[in-house]
Amino acid sequence: MTRRICVFTGGRAEYGHLRGLMRHLDADPGVTLRILVSGMHLAAEFGHTVDVIEADGFTIAARVEMLLSGDTPSATCASMGLGLIRFADALDRLRPDLLVVLGDRFEALAAAQAALVLGIPIAHLHGGEASEGVLDEAFRHAITKLAHLHFAAAEPYRQRIIQLGEAPDRVFTVGAPGLDGVGDGPPMDRTELEEELGFRLGPVNFLVTYHPVTLGGRPPEAAAAALFDALDRFPHAHVIVTRANADSGGRAINTAIDRFAADRPGRVFATASLGQRRYLSAMYHADVVIGNSSSGLIEAPVVGRPTVNLGDRQKGRLRAPSVIDCTEEAGAIAAAVERALGPEMRAVSxxxxxxxxxGGAAARIAGILARFPLDGLLHKSFHDLPAAGPAQEAVPS
Structure with missing residues (x-):
């Protein structure tokens, strides 16, 4: 009897990290792969990227519509509630032996909640990380506590998962599966990429992705305006911008992105989604990766491109020496970009x-998922760390 493994994906970035794993699972004769698609994949405004999954040759086992039209925290809450109801129906029908979720999105949290109550063990990828400027920080750690197997991208993250009370023999350091895509094949050459995008690259090129900072107090439009002001200080540079995700404030940012691109035809290209191959190809042909996406910290250093990382959205994540952090002020961003274009950072990158x-994480994860014993997996004991020292006395009132 084959092991039924269901992989959940709710958006373009997450799928880029999961695609290699899905290929390995699909090729394993001992595994029956089921794919559960939801969230931004099913929305036209975010590129309807379920089409990309099917174009890659995968069969979708279930589609769960959950995103409500709205750009507010209450709309996100309502989407999570709707997702929980519909994920329960989908998972009850599919009845997998394992559910695989990645990262820290609210869509993944809702899927994991449904699986736990249905008695379906959960495998969580990219746990133990930190992104202190966004709600995703809490979502990620919550999924860790719901999950039963853990695949960390680096050893410090494995230790943090264990610190959260997870048993060490269920926590594996495997690396970032998204890096497998970097080595999947050669990137598009410059001409092919230009033809695919219908956009000519310039003498200098920037790849930009900016998402809402959901725990920040600054209006998303103001933060985007500062970024665009900085980009305009490099009038010779051509800019490829991917739109923001479905977090609160994302639609406001996307409206600003579309206006920025429309006002600068031929110099700025905006799109809801590039897909993994075009995105990595654009990264190869970029001189600097700019924004607050995790791809600037994970993929860009391996591609060999410097990153200008804005603000607090990725605060707490491990960084390569090719990542430059700066505040979300136009002057600071422009100065960081100048530094990234310089010979010193080019050498570092x-x-x-x-x-x-x-790379190679996907194969390692697939092997464990296919063979880890399932008996008793739902039962978890809290793993206590050794006492650090004597307890502090309470401060007298």
Whole structure:
């Protein structure tokens, strides 16, 4: 009897990290792969990227519509509630032996909640990380406590998962599976990429992705305006911008992105989604990766491109030496970009140093998922760390 493994994906970035794993699972004769698609994949405004999954040759086992039209925290809450109801129906019908979720999105949290109550063991990828500027920080750690197997992208993250009370023999350091895509094949050459996008690259090129900072107090439009002001200080540079995700404030940012691109035809290209191959190809042809996406910290260093990381959205994540952090002010962003374009950072980036491994994570994860014993997996004991020292006395009132 084959092991039924269901992989959940709710958006373009997450799928880019899961695609290699899905290929390995699909090729394993001992595994029956089921794919559960939801969230931004099913929305036209975010590129309807379920089409990309099917174009890659995968069969969708279930589609769960959950995103409500809205750009507010209450709309996100309502989407999570709707997702919980519909994921329960889908998972009850599919009845997998394992559910695989990645990362820290609210869509993944809702899927994991449904699986736990239905008695379906959960395998969680990219747990133990930190992104202190966004709600995803809490979502990620909550999924860790719901999950039964854990695949960390680096050893410090494995230790944090154990610190959260998870049994060490269920926590594996495997590297970042998204790096497998970097080595999947050669990127598009410049001409092919230009033809695919219908956009000509310039003498200098920036790849930009900016998402809402959901725990920040600054209006998303103001943060985007500062970024665009900085980009305009490099009028010779051509800019490829991917739109923001479905978090609160994302639609406001996307409206600003579309206006920015429309006002600068031929110099700025905006899209809801590039897909993994075009995105990585654009990264190869970019001189600097700019924004607050995790791809600037995970993929860009291995591709050999410097990153200008804005603000607090990725605060707490491990960084390669090719990542430059700056505040979300136009002057600070422009100065960081100037530094990234300089010979010193080009030399640093060329070393392609990364704290997340060099690929091969998908095969390691697939092997464990296919063979880890399932008996008793739902039962968890809290793993206590050794006492650090004597307890502090309470401060007298």
């Amino acid at each position: 060329a070393r392609r140093e990364s704290p997340y491994g060099r």
